[in-house]
Amino acid sequence: MADTGLAEVHVKCSSCPIRHRAVCSRCEQDELDVLDRIKYYRDFTPGQTIVWAGDEMDFVASVVTGIATLSHTMEDGRRQMVGLLLPSDFLGRPGRETAPYDVVATSKITLCCFRKGPFEELLRSTPSINQRLLEMTLDELDAAREWMLILGRKTAREKIASLLAIIGRRDASLNMSTADGRLVFDLPLTREAMADYLGLTLETVSRQISALKRDGVIQIEGNRHVTVPDFQRLIEETGDDTDGGLIA
Amino acid sequence: MADTGLAEVHVKCSSCPIRHRAVCSRCEQDELDVLDRIKYYRDFTPGQTIVWAGDEMDFVASVVTGIATLSHTMEDGRRQMVGLLLPSDFLGRPGRETAPYDVVATSKITLCCFRKGPFEELLRSTPSINQRLLEMTLDELDAAREWMLILGRKTAREKIASLLAIIGRRDASLNMSTADGRLVFDLPLTREAMADYLGLTLETVSRQISALKRDGVIQIEGNRHVTVPDFQRLIEETGDDTDGGLIA
């Protein structure tokens, strides 16, 4: 078992509450042993609902690869996305029985799951995981509050620019990007999902993206592939304080 | 010192990460001793800014009495409230140097503060506090996501009804309320603050409150004092799933 499992898990230690052997050299061996016994993997296909709001949820999980969304749906069909899960993000809440939102895969996705009971046991016995989880939750809270500003006070154009900046920034730290302020990435969301994220209609999303393209803020090939020639310019369009280096 | 401090702190143990002697019979004595040494109280007057966004913040705190708000402000003055601190709520983030939002007292308020260094030390040595803090942060995250739905997808009328329901519900568990579905409470916020909370203008807030009054959903005396004759009716106006018993 020693080092052969290295390729098995692709989660970075710095952003996962669970210390996977593959990437974390500081892991205590016994902790890993416990985790190995209770963890299992699940795959989902694009569009598949992972958990329905209100359903019992007997596991927590960490995203290994792929993207999922959390969203509220009102009875009349209005939908608001309230979270975006990228690789290394954590899903589920220790000490809660039922899921408060729908969780939907927007791409092929692999989750590393832990049964809730054993995981909570582990939480109790391993303060470091608790601490890690607290940090991650605080980060999520900050992100949520950032979104509240976007949802409550920004114009449609600013909303789109903000979303592009966030996705671009997040991708930049992990994926491709060229130096010199140029940035290239693929949108992980449909126009409709973007609309659900931003509290807009998909028509408005489309129009604003066209407008940003027309104004030279971005370039797009084939619906998803985005090039940002000048990231600073994009940041200016968000309405935020002009602080934004590529990687915050 | 033994029991004479009982009236000193009014925070309920069930919702405070710190176990105050006054209300918590399960406190371990030594933990209290440490806390007693590092805690201190600060009072603020209505309208006073407790922390400016970007300022260094060398303490964390728990609200003892009064109300404060967290808000983002954009350069052009647009403002979005992102949090409402009521008694027993926690303020500040362990492991962060500067405040990300303005914190403003909306009433006379008393904070129970802890210097950050010693508090973080305590966090490291006392897992139970970590755990408590995690729970509270997860609750806040849920609340933030609830707000995202309100901000992104609800109409002005639904927003107002939602805010009234939230304040009413929160008050109901602590303060006055009559059984039989009738509910009476005082708004802790000005129209402008409500607008900042809901992503509206104060004029729209005023108009929608008038409309709810005209339609008999609420009654109001003197700007602040609200009576909800039928809480269920108010819930229906929020657009949410019609689950809402008085106390969730």
Added chain:
DNA sequence: GATCATCCTTGATCGAAATCAAACCGAGGA
């Protein structure tokens, strides 16, 4: 009790985004 400053309400008008409607595009599949 008059003055003043906040906070609140109401009216008229405007505008950004929603809604309604149609067409476009690329990828499979028959």
Added chain:
DNA sequence: TCCTCGGTTTGATTTCGATCAAGGATGATC
């Protein structure tokens, strides 16, 4: 090749809430 279908774009029109603009209530201070 043509057809279908999901995702997308674009246009015309409507609507809800913002904005602009007066006034009215309430409470503190002198």
